[in-house]
Amino acid sequence: MRRPLLRMLLAGLALAGLAGAALWLWPSLPALQSDLTRLHGLLDHGQGWRARNPELAALAFLGAFTLLGALPVPVVVVLTLAGGAFFGFWLGVALSVAGTVGAALLTFLAARHLLSGPVRRVMGQRAGQLDRHVARDGALALLSLRLTPAVPFFVLNLISGVSRLSARVFALVTAVGVLPNKVILTAAGTQLAEIDQIADLFGPRVIAVIAALAIFPWVARWLTRRLRDS
Numbered sequence: 001m002r003r004p005l006l007r008m009l010l011a012g013l014a015l016a017g018l019a020g021a022a023l024w025l026w027p028s029l030p031a032l033q034s035d036l037t038r039l040h041g042l043l044d045h046g047q048g049w050r051a052r053n054p055e056l057a058a059l060a061f062l063g064a065f066t067l068l069g070a071l072p073v074p075v076v077v078v079l080t081l082a083g084g085a086f087f088g089f090w091l092g093v094a095l096s097v098a099g100t101v102g103a104a105l106l107t108f109l110a111a112r113h114l115l116s117g118p119v120r121r122v123m124g125q126r127a128g129q130l131d132r133h134v135a136r137d138g139a140l141a142l143l144s145l146r147l148t149p150a151v152p153f154f155v156l157n158l159i160s161g162v163s164r165l166s167a168r169v170f171a172l173v174t175a176v177g178v179l180p181n182k183v184i185l186t187a188a189g190t191q192l193a194e195i196d197q198i199a200d201l202f203g204p205r206v207i208a209v210i211a212a213l214a215i216f217p218w219v220a221r222w223l224t225r226r227l228r229d230s
Contacts, residue, residue, distance in 0.1 A: 043085055043192075050086055058087070058095060065099025070106035072154045080182055084189020092186040097175055100182065104157045104174045111161025119162045139165075139173050146177020 050057035061083065068075050079099065083092035111119075142160060145151050151159070160170050 046086055058091070061086070062095055062099050062102070065096065066102035066106065069099060069103025069153070070110075070157075074152075076100060076103070076153055077185060080185040081189040081192060084186035085192050086189075089186055089190050092189060093179075093182055096182045096186055097179060100178050101171050101175050104153070105167065105171055107154060107157035108161040108167060108170055111158045112167075115158075116162050139169050142170065142173045143177050146174060147180070 065079050065083070068079065080092075080096045083096040083099075086092070087095060142156075142165065145156055
């Protein structure tokens, strides 16, 4: 099948899927609006407490992000969205990046000091292969994996801790690698806080954020290929 025809077919399937989703959601719009109103009320309440206690709110969020993000539970995305909704874009990005690095380091250090010996004994000769790979291009490999969701966040932190990668390089590469994703998700969180009506979901800024979320994995894949080939 020729590429132009394949692209047209995929575009047609995507439009058909969007139309089907719209028809399926249409009867549920009143319930969705009710849920959205309750969510907005919770956000307003939380933002009011944050305005009265800005330092405590930031420290509490950072601590919760670090502790929860270190667990094998997929909460990092939700916490990043919450950071944008409660703290705005710039502070939300800063707190989410710091919390992500802190969570990654907790898992990394736990793996290094508590699990490294037993895991490396189980790995046998593969432990030496991992060390040689890390010595050759460990930082670049970690950056590539951070940019793309090829390995779950917790698993990548665990594997890095078992390797011979230094904690300083791990923290720096993690901060750089997660920054693009944090920028997009935090922006999505700020838009979530501004949605009052279902119709707001079709605003230009919300659509732009959704488009960025959809395009970013493809851009990241292209970038990681360029990094590996360089």
